[in-house]
Amino acid sequence: MKKTVDVSIPLGPMHPCWKEPVRIKCETAGERVLRAEVELGYMKKGIERIMRGRPWQEVMFLAERVCGICSVVHNMVFIEAMEKISDIAVPPRAAYLRVVANELDRVASHILANFSYCYTIEHETLAMYLLNTRETVLDNLERLTGSRINTAYMIPGGVRFDLLPGDAAAMLADLAKVEEEMKRHVRIFETGPLIALRSKGIGYMSREDAIRAHTVGPTARASGVEDCDLRLRHPTYRALGFTQITRTEGDNFARVMVRFQEVFQSIDLIRKCIETLPDGPIRGGGFCKAGETSYAGEAPRGELTYAIKTDDYGRVIDIAIRTPSVMNIEACAHEMIKDAASIADVTSTFISSDPCIACNER
Amino acid sequence: MSILQKIKNTVRSRSIHVSYVDVGSCNGCDIEVLACLAPRYDIEQYGIYVHNNPREADVLLVIGSVTPQWVDKLRDIWEKIPEPKVAVAIGNCPISGCVYARKGTLTSPPVEKYIPIAAQVPGCPPRPTEILSAILSVAPLIFKDYEEKQP
Amino acid sequence: MRSIVYYLREFLRPEWIRKFFFAKTAPLETPSYFKDYPSLTGNECVACLSCMMICPAPDAIAVLRTRDGWEPEIYPGHCVRCGLCVEACPEAVLASGRILDVTSRDGTALWSWYRLEVDDTLCMRCGNCCVSCPVNRKIDQQLAGSGTSSSDEVIMRVEGGRVRVIHEEKCTGCKTCELNCPNGAIRVARMVEGVQIAEAEA
Numbered sequence: 001m002k003k004t005v006d007v008s009i010p011l012g013p014m015h016p017c018w019k020e021p022v023r024i025k026c027e028t029a030g031e032r033v034l035r036a037e038v039e040l041g042y043m044k045k046g047i048e049r050i051m052r053g054r055p056w057q058e059v060m061f062l063a064e065r066v067c068g069i070c071s072v073v074h075n076m077v078f079i080e081a082m083e084k085i086s087d088i089a090v091p092p093r094a095a096y097l098r099v100v101a102n103e104l105d106r107v108a109s110h111i112l113a114n115f116s117y118c119y120t121i122e123h124e125t126l127a128m129y130l131l132n133t134r135e136t137v138l139d140n141l142e143r144l145t146g147s148r149i150n151t152a153y154m155i156p157g158g159v160r161f162d163l164l165p166g167d168a169a170a171m172l173a174d175l176a177k178v179e180e181e182m183k184r185h186v187r188i189f190e191t192g193p194l195i196a197l198r199s200k201g202i203g204y205m206s207r208e209d210a211i212r213a214h215t216v217g218p219t220a221r222a223s224g225v226e227d228c229d230l231r232l233r234h235p236t237y238r239a240l241g242f243t244q245i246t247r248t249e250g251d252n253f254a255r256v257m258v259r260f261q262e263v264f265q266s267i268d269l270i271r272k273c274i275e276t277l278p279d280g281p282i283r284g285g286g287f288c289k290a291g292e293t294s295y296a297g298e299a300p301r302g303e304l305t306y307a308i309k310t311d312d313y314g315r316v317i318d319i320a321i322r323t324p325s326v327m328n329i330e331a332c333a334h335e336m337i338k339d340a341a342s343i344a345d346v347t348s349t350f351i352s353s354d355p356c357i358a359c360n361e362r
Numbered sequence: 363m364s365i366l367q368k369i370k371n372t373v374r375s376r377s378i379h380v381s382y383v384d385v386g387s388c389n390g391c392d393i394e395v396l397a398c399l400a401p402r403y404d405i406e407q408y409g410i411y412v413h414n415n416p417r418e419a420d421v422l423l424v425i426g427s428v429t430p431q432w433v434d435k436l437r438d439i440w441e442k443i444p445e446p447k448v449a450v451a452i453g454n455c456p457i458s459g460c461v462y463a464r465k466g467t468l469t470s471p472p473v474e475k476y477i478p479i480a481a482q483v484p485g486c487p488p489r490p491t492e493i494l495s496a497i498l499s500v501a502p503l504i505f506k507d508y509e510e511k512q513p
Numbered sequence: 514m515r516s517i518v519y520y521l522r523e524f525l526r527p528e529w530i531r532k533f534f535f536a537k538t539a540p541l542e543t544p545s546y547f548k549d550y551p552s553l554t555g556n557e558c559v560a561c562l563s564c565m566m567i568c569p570a571p572d573a574i575a576v577l578r579t580r581d582g583w584e585p586e587i588y589p590g591h592c593v594r595c596g597l598c599v600e601a602c603p604e605a606v607l608a609s610g611r612i613l614d615v616t617s618r619d620g621t622a623l624w625s626w627y628r629l630e631v632d633d634t635l636c637m638r639c640g641n642c643c644v645s646c647p648v649n650r651k652i653d654q655q656l657a658g659s660g661t662s663s664s665d666e667v668i669m670r671v672e673g674g675r676v677r678v679i680h681e682e683k684c685t686g687c688k689t690c691e692l693n694c695p696n697g698a699i700r701v702a703r704m705v706e707g708v709q710i711a712e713a714e715a
Contacts (some may be wrong), residue, residue, distance in 0.1 A: 013435070014381075014383060014414060014415075014416065014439065015414060016413055016414040016415060017414075018414070019384070019389065019392050019393070019396065020384050020389050020392060021383075021384055021385075021432075041431055042386070042429065042431045042432065043384070043386050043387075043426075043429060044386070044429055044430075044431070044468055045386050045427070045429060045462050045467065045468055045469050046462075046466060046467050046468035046469070047462070049466035049467070049468070050461075050462060050464045050465070050466045050467050052466065054464075058461075061461050062461055064388075065388035065390070065460070065461055065462075066388065067388060067389065068387070068388040068389045068390025068391070068392070068393060068487065069389060069390075069393055071388070071390065112393060112396075115396075128399070128400065128401055131396070131397065131399060131400040131401070132400050132401045132402055134397070134400070135397065135400050135402045138397075148394075148487075148489070149390040149393065149394065149487050150388070150390050150486060150487065356389070357389070358384075358387070358388050358389040
């Protein structure tokens with residue numbers, strides 16, 4: 001039977017489920033969605049154009065403001081790219097503190113993504129529980145860096161603030177609380193029959209599709225793609241014994257569960273970091289040199305790449321950023337939403353891939 | 363003051379519908395508005411309901427410096443909000459453009475060029491408590507005795 | 514029926530009604546470690562402008578002349594609350610959160626110096642930069658109009674038909690040369706380095 005398009009339904013740019021403006025055009029036959037197309041361009045600010053010709057201490061803040069949710073990792077990848085160009089060595093204590101800040105940010109980002117998913121499938125109770133747990137995580141990020149979001153924590157050659165001994169104990173106590181709460185939330189999510197109805201088997205993407213669509217991050221890991229976590233290649237994470245989490249279901253449920261499991265893994269990493277925190281300085285000094293490089297790190301949403309060219313005066317001449325949401329949103333539109341059973345599943349499927357429009361368009 | 367007006371004042375003071383629109387920011391302020399929903403801040407205990415529908419909103423939270431796509435659409439959204447209405451600028455972006463107000467940018471701040479702004483919450487991003495107190499302090503000023511203030 | 518009575522009794526308690534209509538969470542406190550807008554500590558500002566030069570946000574801080582001296586002023590609509598100005602200030606004029614305590618405890622600082630970049634393809638050897646430079650004028654009062662100088666102590670001078678930078682480290686970053694260059698050939702670059710002074714040195 002030939003599929004005929006009844007009506008094309010636009011979702012967005014102002015939509016109760018989207019945190020940021022994006023438009024999805026769904027071609028439907030009855031309630032069934034045949035095809036979906038994502039229309040972007042509402043958030044283009046031209047950050048890469050502003051960055052050109054600016055010194056690192058200004059580009060660092062612009063890089064952070066590519067995305068507010070995962071600001072720490074943007075800062076980290078940019079600074080590590082600058083360090084790679086200029087051969088700056090980071091003191092071990094600073095490298096560990098970077099991991100602590102990055103993982104706290106990842107926990108906050110994953111909890112926010114799962115909050116959005118629960119909010120979209122109208123499970124508001126769990127959504128509010130998750131949002132309250134996120135506040136505790138942000139408190140700890142604030143304790144370490146001095147602000148909740150857009151922390152400006154790292155500079156070439158180290159970090160800005162040390163972790164005070166009293167704060168380390170308070171952070172460990174808070175993390176134990178977060179872990180306990182999250183265990184409860186995961187139990188609610190795993191065993192909820194209505195959540196399973198809205199999540200299991202919906203928005204399925206096979207492993208082959210995931211590889212063909214170049215998905216990255218938790219979206220790829222939920223479809224069973226191995227070796228797609230760049231933390232496996234980061235020296236500090238390797239010293240901490242990081243292993244990747246993979247699930248094979250490839251549906252909305254798996255994507256959310258991968259994020260839940262990574263929260264526990266991140267909490268373990270932070271704990272390991274704080275317990276084995278080496279003594280020593282937190283800043284090594286060193287100034288930026290001329291060079292050109294491309295450096296990738298693992299953001300909460302996947303692989304994040306900065307290609308940077310600098311001159312002898314610490315200025316960035318040319319820069320290109322590739323953010324993980326670019327691939328994930330396209331994969332979501334072309335692989336997951338395709339043949340969705342109802343228009344209501346489009347929103348939850350789209351949110352389950354954790355799209356970040358500000359990242360995507362810069 | 364008529365009794366009807368008094369009833370309206372009482373009802374309006376505990377039923378503020380908020381809609382937020384992101385016109386090009388780093389989404390840090392978006393998630394701080396979302397964080398206001400968390401039980402710790404609990405924006406709904408004050409009768410403020412956050413959802414994303416301008417047609418039933420009283421307060422529009424504008425986030426972000428205005429990108430070219432939003433120049434005409436922002437005014438459309440503002441016109442769709444029923445009276446009485448008020449717009450609050452959240453964060454540095456709608457006030458000054460924050461770090462984006464540099465050479466080469468595509469944005470065109472401030473947002474006051476497009477819609478009237480009643481209050482500004484500076485910060486990059488502002489804390490949820492600051493957003494909360496801004497909404498709470500600006501809403502009564504606009505909504506109290508709204509009909510009587512009309513010419 | 515019993516449940517209806519139970520709920521009626523539960524909801525008609527004056528305490529519950531009061532909580533329902535007038536409930537407020539306790540006023541939430543901003544933690545002391547939050548990097549708020551920088552405030553003045555009362556130390557005397559020496560107008561070195563380190564804070565203005567490190568600031569990543571446009572128009573966020575300005576050092577203004579007051580009756581008694583100089584004073585930095587923060588503009589809240591522009592400031593991103595990063596705290597770099599607090600860290601960069603050598604006199605601890607500004608304070609924000611506990612940045613001052615932590616930096617003095619760890620001995621961390623931001624060092625900066627200047628580098629002069631002359632684009633030889635744009636430079637037309639007029640010598641305006643050498644003449645206008647206030648440091649040059651102070652060192653060598655006999656600095657010629659064409660920018661040549663007999664002194665080896667000047668920052669830069671015209672030598673053999675091109676500008677040669679001799680003493681980069683003397684530059685104060687005033688950018689007068691940039692302003693007076695007709696072609697935009699000379700540029701002052703500010704190099705910043707985050708350092709930690711070991712306790713033995715400090």
